[in-house]
Amino acid sequence: MIVVKIGGSAITDKKGFKIVKIDSIERVAKDIAEVRPRKLILVHGVGSFGHPFVVKYRLKEEKNLEGVVRAHMSCKELNAMICEAMLMYGLKPFPVHPLLTFKLRGGKITFDIDIFEKALEEGFIPVTHGDMVYDVEDRFFKVLSGDDITLKLAKAFKAEKIGFATDVEGVYVDGKLADVVTWKDLDKIGFSKGVDVTGGMRSKVEKILRSGVNARIFSISKFKGFLSCEEVGTLVKSD
Numbered sequence: 657m658i659v660v661k662i663g664g665s666a667i668t669d670k671k672g673f674k675i676v677k678i679d680s681i682e683r684v685a686k687d688i689a690e691v692r693p694r695k696l697i698l699v700h701g702v703g704s705f706g707h708p709f710v711v712k713y714r715l716k717e718e719k720n721l722e723g724v725v726r727a728h729m730s731c732k733e734l735n736a737m738i739c740e741a742m743l744m745y746g747l748k749p750f751p752v753h754p755l756l757t758f759k760l761r762g763g764k765i766t767f768d769i770d771i772f773e774k775a776l777e778e779g780f781i782p783v784t785h786g787d788m789v790y791d792v793e794d795r796f797f798k799v800l801s802g803d804d805i806t807l808k809l810a811k812a813f814k815a816e817k818i819g820f821a822t823d824v825e826g827v828y829v830d831g832k833l834a835d836v837v838t839w840k841d842l843d844k845i846g847f848s849k850g851v852d853v854t855g856g857m858r859s860k861v862e863k864i865l866r867s868g869v870n871a872r873i874f875s876i877s878k879f880k881g882f883l884s885c886e887e888v889g890t891l892v893k894s895d
C-alpha cells in the first residue's frame with residue numbers, strides 16, 4: 657500500500673485565495689495513470705482553498721458554523737478538481753470527505769476504515785483531504801490537516817510507502833537539501849511561505865517523527881519517481 661499526500665503548496669498558490677495549480681494536478685493524475693500502483697490512497701492538502709477560511713472566520717478560536725461549512729465546501733471544490741483530473745486519465749477516484757467520515761475525541765483521530773477498505777476492494781483510489789472535523793469531546797470543529805490524515809491512514813493500512821509531495825525539493829537543513837532528517841534536525845527547519853494554519857514544513861517533519869514511521873518529502877515534479885520507488889527528496893527517518 658502507498659499512502660501519499662499532495663501538499664497544498666504544490667497544487668494551489670498559498671499566497672492567494674482559491675488559486676489552483678491545475679497543471680500540477682493533471683500531472684499527478686497522469687503519473688498515477690502511467691505507474692498504476694496496485695493499492696494507493698491519495699490525500700491532498702487544501703492550501704488556499706482551506707487555510708484562508710480558517711483565518712477569516714477565526715475557526716481556531718471560535719465556533720463559527722458558517723465558516724466551518726464554507727471552509728468545507730471549498731476543500732470539496734478542490735477535491736472535485738482532483739477527482740475530475742483523475743477521471744480524465746481513466747483512473748477511478750473515490751472522494752472521502754473527512755467532515756463526514758473522521759471524528760476527533762480530545763484531538764485524537766478516529767475514522768471509518770470500512771469506507772476505505774471497501775473502496776479499495778472495488779478498485780477505487782480513495783482521495784481524501786485536510787478538512788474541518790468535529791471533536792465530540794469539546795463539541796468544537798477543528799482543523800484536521802491532510803498530514804495527520806496521511807499518517808493515520810498509513811499506520812492503519814501498514815503502508816510500505818508513505819510520501820508527502822510539496823513545492824520544494826525536500827527538507828532543507830542549514831540551507832542544504834538533506835537526504836535524511838531525524839529528530840536532531842528539527843530545530844533547523846522553518847514553517848511555510850504562504851498562509852498556513854497547520855504548521856508548515858516544521859510541523860510536517862515533527863508529525864512524521866512522532867508517528868514513528870519513515871516517509872519521504874519530495875517535489876511534486878518527482879511524483880512519478882516516488883511511485884516508481886526512486887529515492888526522491890528527503891527521507892524523514894524516525895526509527
Ligand SMILES: Nc1ncnc2c1ncn2[C@@H]1O[C@H](COP(=O)(O)OP(=O)(O)OP(=O)(O)O)[C@@H](O)[C@H]1O
Binds near residue numbers: 662
Ligand atoms: N527547512 C525547510 N525545508 C523545506 N521547506 C521549508 C523549510 N522551511 C520552510 N519551508 C517551507 O515549507 C513549505 C512547505 O510546507 P507546507 O505546509 O506549505 O506544505 P504543504 O504540505 O505543501 O501544504 P499544505 O499544508 O497546505 O498541504 C515550503 O513551501 C517551504 O517554503
Ligand SMILES: C=C(C)CCOP(=O)(O)O
Binds near residue numbers: 664700788800802
Ligand atoms: C485548513 C483546513 C481546513 C485543512 C488543512 O489541511 P492541510 O492543507 O492538509 O494542512
